[in-house]
Amino acid sequence: MHDFCFTIPYGLILIGGGIVGYVKKGSITSLAGGGVAGLLLILAGYLSLKAFKKRKNSYFALLLETVCAAVLTWVMGQQYLQTSKIMPAGIVAGISIPIFILLVKRRRLSQRLPPGSLGVPIIGQSIGLLRSMKANTAEEWLLKRIRKYGPISKLTLFGKPTVFIHGQAANKFVFTTDSSTISNSQPKSLRAILGDRCILELSGEDHKRVRNALMSFLKPESLKEYVGKIDEEVRQHLEMHWHGKQQVTVLPLMKTLTFNIISSLLFGVERGIGRDRLVGDFQEMIEGIWSIPINLPFTRYNRSLKASARVQKQLKDLIQKKRVELEQKSASPHQDLITCLLSIHNNENEEVVTEREIMHNVMLVMVAGHDTSSVLITFLIRLFANYPAIHAAVLQEQEEIAKSKSAGEFLTWEDLAKMKYTWKVAMETLRFFPPVFGGFRTAIKDIDYGGYLIPRGWQIFWVTSMTHMDDSIFPEPSKFDPSRFENPTSIPPYCFVPFGGGPRICPGYDFAKIETLVAIHYLVTRFNWKLLCSDNFFSRDPTPVPTKGLPIQLSSRFQQGSYASAS
Known part of the structure; x- marks a missing residue:
């Protein structure tokens, strides 16, 4: 009793x-x-x-x-x-x-809790995990826990008691369990920086309402109209930062490219002082997303909070400006993501998504769209330098498409559909280097899982790579093999999860795919390159990044007399 x-x-x-x-x-x-x-x-x-x-x-x-x-x-x-x-x-x-x-x-x-130690209050094992991510040994850190405690263990991460689970069954549990059992509540650091009304935080009807609003813009049928705009941004970027250069550092340039695409397509912010100010604050904001939530002047968390406040102020001003433009009929409802969300009304003619929800979800899309695509394109460039045969096969596919285009003609949705081998290579790259390390859920009530109790209010932590590198799911997981994705149905469900899974799969999946395919098309048809850094080491912060930014020696394919896209 x-x-x-x-x-x-x-x-x-x-x-x-x-x-x-x-x-x-x-x-x-x-x-x-x-x-x-x-x-x-x-x-x-x-x-x-x-x-x-x-x-x-x-x-x-x-x-x-x-x-x-x-x-x-x-x-x-x-x-x-x-x-x-x-x-x-x-x-x-x-x-x-x-x-x-x-x-x-x-x-x-x-007696019912999973094995393991909660460690020091608030800090727990957070420093150990972050240090291992920085050193690119996070998977080994987690495997050591699994060998010591088994497939389920307890620890403290980012201020809250946490249960770590892994494997196909764990992924299915995280992605499909209804919102009355687990919620999308994220660690305090992420919630404080990105806001509490983004879809990472919402559950039930609120999640469905906001997600449906986002998908009205991000669904494939809508994105078809924006392929040309992305094409234009990619070509402008290459003209400004790549053509005529003998050496470039890939990662910062890819971050610039993806941010420009997001700014133009999703926010309607064209090149200029406003975009430059936004990108500076944005970069500082995302540095503290995975950090110990100690709000002191010298901490990364504190700096990110301040940057987040500045970003939100700029977005709030932008939303108000877009609302006025819509009222004055000087902007169309599908001009960009913000105008699209502002234009959605219910039967009572009320806005479906609140201003705060627009602001917080725009910030989430900024982070997801910026990091996912920039990291993927960077590692594809690295891959092509290390695997000449794969590079040649991708180049052949892209040249066939380029030959069908007239000078200056934009790529189309139909062109992207022909890039089947390129996307298989991209998916295998995502298996090796998933941009999202893992995620968190929160138990709404006591949960019996795997013979243990997950108490109400505790975090549930899952990690993407645990199934990606499981040899029982992907034979010879350390071998780069795009043919694994010849038949996607042969991959067990909830095992390949770079974009999540189930009803909560990332709504920006198709947007990231378009960004990646358009960028790769112009990169491989216009340039050759080789790595200038033999150090293949990379770290996670929290996305995987080459430690030196991936410097490459660049040469134009035009100069070598070989075919290059004139578009």
Whole structure:
């Protein structure tokens, strides 16, 4: 039986006893002592009940029970033994009994929790994980945990108690369990920086409503209209930053390219001071997404919070400007993502998505669209330098498409559909280097999983690469082999998850695919390159990045007399 089952009733009895003592004997001591002790015990029981529901321990309730026992013992001594010397004994008893109750309760709970240690409060294993990600040893760090504790273990990450799960069944559980059991609540650092109304945080009807609104712009049927705009941004970027250069560093250029595409297509922010200011604040903002949530002036988390506030201010001004343009009919509803979201109304002619939801989800799309595509394109360029045969096959496919285009003609949706081998190579690259390391969910209620208890309020942590590099799912997982994706149905469900899975699969999947294919088309048909850095080392922060940014020696295919796209 839990302590609150008797502390609350016993508290009521004490109050009643105090009243009886006062009525019958006129004892102020009985009334005061019984009343105080009873109220303390009821409050202790209430706190204990709240803690029990959260599967935690209330140390304040323990303190109240101790004080209550001391007060009660003193009253008894005054009334019956006429001495206060019993006070020390009362304190000892008052401390011993609640501690005994607490230990029994903790033992009962710990017997059902997964193995592992929660570590130091708030910090826990966060520093160890972040350090291993920085050193590109995160998978080994997790495998060491699995060897020590098994497939399910507990730890503390980013300020909250967490259960780490992995494997196909774990992925399915995370991606398909309904929102009444687990929610999309993210770590405090991510939630504080990206906002609490993005779809990473929403569940149930709110998630469905906002996701449907986003998909009205990001679905393939809508994106077909924007292939030409992406094509134009890619060619402008190559003209400004690649043509005529003998050496470039790929990663920062790819980040610039993807941010320009996002700014133009999703926000309608054209080149200029406004875009430059936004990109600077954005880069600083995303640096603290996976960080320990300690808000002090010298921490990365603090700097990211301040940058997030600046980004939100700029987006709020932009949203208000777009709303005015729509009202004045000077902007079309499908001009960009923001105007699209502002234009969606329900039957009562009310906006379906609030201004705050637009702001927070635009920030999420910025992060997802920027990091995913820039990392993927960077590693594809690295791959082509290391695997000449794969590069040649991709080039052949892209040249066939380029030959069908007239000078200056944009790529089309139909052209992208022909890039089948290129996308298989991209998917195998995503298997090797998933841009998203993993993710979090939060238990809405107590969950029995794998024979263990995941208490309500705890985080659930899953990692993308655990199935990607599992040799029982992908034979010879360390071998780069695009043919794995010849028949996508041969890959077991919930095993290839670079974009998540189930009803919560990333809504920007098709957008990232278009960005990648258009960029690769022009890169391979216009340039040859070789790596200038033999160091193949990369780290995660939290996306995988080559430590030196991938410097390459560049040459134009035009100069070599070979065919290059004139488009």
